[in-house]
Amino acid sequence: MSLPPEIIVDIFLKLPVKPLLRFRCLSKSMCSTIDDSDFIKAHLNRSIETNTHKKLILFGHTKTSTVISGIYAVDLSDGLKESVKLDNSLNHGRFSVIDCCSGLFLLLEPRIINSLNTVKLVLWNPFTKRYKRLTDPPVESSSMFKPLQQYSYRYFDSFGLGYDAARNDHKVVRILYEKPKEVWIYSLRSDSWRKVEDWCQIALGVMGMFVNGVMYFEGENLENIVSFDFATEKFSIMPFPEGYEKSCSHLRVLEGRLCLCTLGRHRTLDIYVGDKHEDGLTWSKLIKIPDYQTHTDHIRNLRPLCYSREGDKILLIEERDDFVWYDLNKKTTESIQTVCDIKKHYRLKFFNLSNNTTCWESLVSLG
Numbered sequence: 001m002s003l004p005p006e007i008i009v010d011i012f013l014k015l016p017v018k019p020l021l022r023f024r025c026l027s028k029s030m031c032s033t034i035d036d037s038d039f040i041k042a043h044l045n046r047s048i049e050t051n052t053h054k055k056l057i058l059f060g061h062t063k064t065s066t067v068i069s070g071i072y073a074v075d076l077s078d079g080l081k082e083s084v085k086l087d088n089s090l091n092h093g094r095f096s097v098i099d100c101c102s103g104l105f106l107l108l109e110p111r112i113i114n115s116l117n118t119v120k121l122v123l124w125n126p127f128t129k130r131y132k133r134l135t136d137p138p139v140e141s142s143s144m145f146k147p148l149q150q151y152s153y154r155y156f157d158s159f160g161l162g163y164d165a166a167r168n169d170h171k172v173v174r175i176l177y178e179k180p181k182e183v184w185i186y187s188l189r190s191d192s193w194r195k196v197e198d199w200c201q202i203a204l205g206v207m208g209m210f211v212n213g214v215m216y217f218e219g220e221n222l223e224n225i226v227s228f229d230f231a232t233e234k235f236s237i238m239p240f241p242e243g244y245e246k247s248c249s250h251l252r253v254l255e256g257r258l259c260l261c262t263l264g265r266h267r268t269l270d271i272y273v274g275d276k277h278e279d280g281l282t283w284s285k286l287i288k289i290p291d292y293q294t295h296t297d298h299i300r301n302l303r304p305l306c307y308s309r310e311g312d313k314i315l316l317i318e319e320r321d322d323f324v325w326y327d328l329n330k331k332t333t334e335s336i337q338t339v340c341d342i343k344k345h346y347r348l349k350f351f352n353l354s355n356n357t358t359c360w361e362s363l364v365s366l367g
Contacts, residue, residue, distance in 0.1 A: 009033060013046050016053050017127040017361045037168065040363045044102060047360045048256075051309055052077050056323075057086075057105075057126070058339070059097065059355040060348040068093030068355075071126065072342050076358065077309060080323075080338050085346075089124060089131045097355040099161035101210055103127060103362025104170060106161040121159070121172065123188065123366055132366040137174065137184040137193035160208020160215040164230045170364065173208060173215055173228060175199075185233070191367060200235035202226045209251050211258045214276065218251055225251070225281070241272045241283035254286075254304050254314075261303060264288060269302050287314070289326060306358045317356060 003011075012020060012034065020043075024031040033039055047053040056074040061067065074083040095109040098121075107122040124131040158175040172186040183196040201220045208215040208228070215228040216238075225238040240249070240260065249262040258274040258281070269289040274281040289302070305315040305323075313325040316333070324333040342348065 005033075009039065012039070013043050014052075017363055020363065021128065034363065035365070037365075040365065041168065044360060044362045044364070047362075053361040054306070054358060055361060056080060056305070056315070056358050057100075057356065058342065058351045060342070060346060060351050062346070062348055066094070066096070068095065070346055070348065072346075073126070074338055074342075076306065076315075079308065080315075080336050083338055083342055086126045087129050089126070089129050090122070095122065097357070098159050098207055099210070100357050100359050101161045102163055102170065102364050103359050104161065104364055104366075105359075106159065106172060107131075108159075109133070121186075123161075123170075123172075125362065125364055125366060127361045128363060128365075130366050132188075134172065134186055135191070135193065137186070137195075156205050158202060158206050158208065158217060160210060160217070160228075162208070162210035162213070162215050162230055165213060166231060171230065175202060175217070183228075188367065196233050198233065198235055200226050200228075200237070209253050209258060211253055211256060212276070216251060216258055222249060227276075236280075238274075238280045241274075241285075244270075244272070250303075252304060255307055259286065259304065266290075271304060287326075287328065305356075315358075 008030075012023070020034050024034050054076040056076055058072040058074065059068045060070040060072060062069040068088075071086040071088055072083055073086050074080050090107075090109065095107045098106040098108055100106070103125055105124045105126065107124055109120045109122050120136075121134040122131055123134065160173045161170065162173065163170050167189065169187055169189040171188065174184045174186070176182045176184075181199050183199055184193050185196055186193050202217040203220055203222065206218045208217050210216075213230050215230070217226045217228070219226045219237070222240070225240060227236045227238055228234075229236070244260060244262045245264070249260060252259050252261055254271075254273065258276075260272040260274065260283070262270050262272070264270040267290070269287075271286045271289075272283045273286045274283050303317045305317060307314055308325065312329055313327050313334075316324050316326050318324065323336045323339045325336065326333050339351075343351075
């Protein structure tokens with residue numbers, strides 16, 4: 001007796017990516033169901049709604065260098081108790097992580113082509129083990145960048161990875177800081193770059209933070225926030241919260257909300273969350289963490305990554321690449337043994353502070 005198709009789909013929606021990839025081999029109909037774009041979207045949305053299949057992704061180094069030696073996924077659903085080493089599809093560790101959205105990672109990969117050094121943008125899904133090197137946008141080099149003409153991307157360029165829900169399309173935004181001052185968008189759906197007829201001054205080389213159809217960048221000198229709306233493809237200027245410490249602040253994304261981490265007047269880590277409305281952003285203070293409640297001497301380097309599944313703790317990464325749970329009720333921190341065990345087992349020196357992130361498993365295809 002076979003199950004009705006709608007029951008099979010409902011079961012599939014609850015499964016992690018790994019068994020779904022196996023089930024693709026059982027029949028053409030199952031393969032067609034799992035590869036369908038509506039199923040892929042529904043599978044990811046269910047994971048987000050139920051807060052399941054969420055991972056902490058760690059990029060480890062065995063030496064004090066920029067080469068990544070191992071990539072690890074720790075399951076947030078069980079309180080970071082289980083971990084697995086992921087396959088590195090690129091087969092090397094000479095890349096840096098720019099952004100993450102819908103289980104896709106945007107990487108910057110240095111390569112040698114025809115004896116010339118170059119840099120490529122790469123989209124990578126660590127759960128399907130697929131990756132895609134993006135074509136280069138047709139940007140002309142200016143005379144002031146002649147020493148870097150062999151590079152496809154310049155040091156001060158800014159990037160961001162986001163999702164256009166109206167078009168069901170993942171897009172990469174590239175902002176050129178120096179001449180020519182341009183904005184380019186890459187569409188995964190069409191596999192092509194397109195120039196946008198708008199531009200706005202942002203901070204040098206900052207990376208975008210994507211929240212609900214809008215990419216946010218730190219403005220020049222941290223005077224404001226620059227937002228880029230994927231629907232209108234227009235920039236807007238938005239204010240920071242009043243009283244923030246400009247010299248010790250950075251934007252993050254916390255559970256689908258834009259947040260600002262700033263050093264308070266009395267050596268506290270103040271975390272604000274911003275909610276978008278028609279007139280801009282409304283800020284509210286989420287938590288204030290005194291330095292004596294953490295393991296670090298440099299509280300300004302603390303970064304929030306996500307909430308626990310129950311919502312009573314926040315996962316923080318410290319400047320020594322240590323990870324701790326901060327209990328919102330007890331106001332205490334707790335070390336995460338699993339991360340320490342990964343370091344010890346694989347003989348890692350450190351995890352890359354800027355690359356580590358959280359994401360949901362996804363089946364998002366790279367075409």
